[in-house]
Amino acid sequence: MTDTPMLTSIRSKWRASSVKHRRNVAMAILGIIFLLLGLIFGIYWLFIGRFEVYTDDAYVNGNIVALMPQVSGTVIQINTDDTHLVLQGQTVIQLDPTDRIIALQRAKADLANRVRTVNQYYKNAQQAQQILILRHADLLQAQLDLKRRVGLMGERAISREELQHYRTALEAANARYQSALYILRARMGLVENAHLYTHPQVEEAKANVNKAYLDLARTIIVAPVTGYVAKRSVQVGQQVNLRTPMLAIVPLNEVWVDANYKESQLSPLRVGQPVTLYADAYSDVTYHGKVVGLNAGTGAAFSILPPQNATGNWIKIVQRLPVRISLDVNELKQQPLQIGLSMHVTVDVHQTEGQRMGTVVTQKPVYVTDVYANQLADANTLIDGILHENASDIFLPRLGNDQGVLS
DSSP states (O other): OOOOHHHHHHHHHHHHHHHHHHHHHHHHHHHHHHHHHHHHHHHHHHHTGGGEEEEEEEEEEOOOEEEOOSSOEEEEEEOOOTTOEEOTTOEEEEEOOHHHHHHHHHHHHHHHHHHHHHHHHHHHHHHHHHHHHHHHHHHHHHHHHHHHHHHHHTTTOSOHHHHHHHHHHHHHHHHHHHHHHHHHHHHHHHHTTOOGGGOHHHHHHHHHHHHHHHHHHTTEEEOSSOEEEEOOOOOTTOEEOTTOOOEEEEOGGGOEEEEEEEGGGOTTOOTTOEEEEEETTEEEEEEEEEEEEEOSSOTTTTSSSOOOOSSTTOOOOOOEEEEEEEEOHHHHHHSOOOTTOEEEEEEEOSOOOSOSSOOOOOOSOSSOOOTTTTTTHHHHHHHHHHHHHHOOOOOOOOOOOOTTOOO
16 A cells, blocks of 8 residues: 555655754754853853963973082092982092092192291291390490490590400491391291291191192082982093083972963962962872962073064064972972973962062072081191191290390
């Protein structure tokens, strides 16, 4: 039995009506879904989104301590390698100390010789002091002898020739006294206003011993900070100079994040705002931090070739400004971040009071190491021993006035 044309027409109309109905239902459902999504997004933006500033143009940064030798020499030992952890004060590299040992021996011998020489200066001054006292006594004796003979001249008890001999003897005694006085002054000029241990020549020799001792101590190269070794380029047997980079030490407990925000995102950022961070290296770890401050210039401003915008073909490009973010130290201990890793940064800008730039002047050192503080401690003990072994106590009387000098 075949369908009549009328039945076929009815079925076609019913099918078209059913498709249209389903299409209308689908469009209504889709509209409701979009409306719900818009509503959810609006609620999120109203209560959360407008208080967050996000960027994925952010990277971990930190200090890279480049280790260079303080003296030249040949590398004879390397105690670490890339990825190794080194502690502050740990010996990292050893240079050949032979030349430095010889230089220290030479400086010690020179100090001992200087002490003996200056000690002789003091003894010479003492000797000149005693000679001056003797010449002064001779001068007084010649003055008294002449005075008595002048009185006898009136009684004709002495001849003129003999009196002239006494006058000549007085002049000779005065000349010897003046000569002794000049010698004493010359010798006193070498030692006056100085102690044996603080004499300029001794001080120079002491400085040479300190320098030689310090150079010897610096053949042992220690780690100035605790961190991980990277970029080791030094090799055993290599001759290194003062500016030869040997390796780098990265203290991963002191890293931070530089988030490069667009200039249109900077207006709500303030120092101290809380920050939530995610690293691509740890997809399931959340880091927390705070805004430390905004950089003083954009990346383009500090580039090697800064842009010249005062030209006819200028095109506006949105600039990015680095924002420094400190990280929670305890979280870094559990999940360390290497320098250069990518980060996703979200700043909570609920609180917009305060400053965008830091206003506190730092009075204390930001970074410091004390591994070089006591390198001369043993050198001072060594110098004191050399001084006491090669010197005797000197008690030098002061130069008196020129009593007894004839005018």
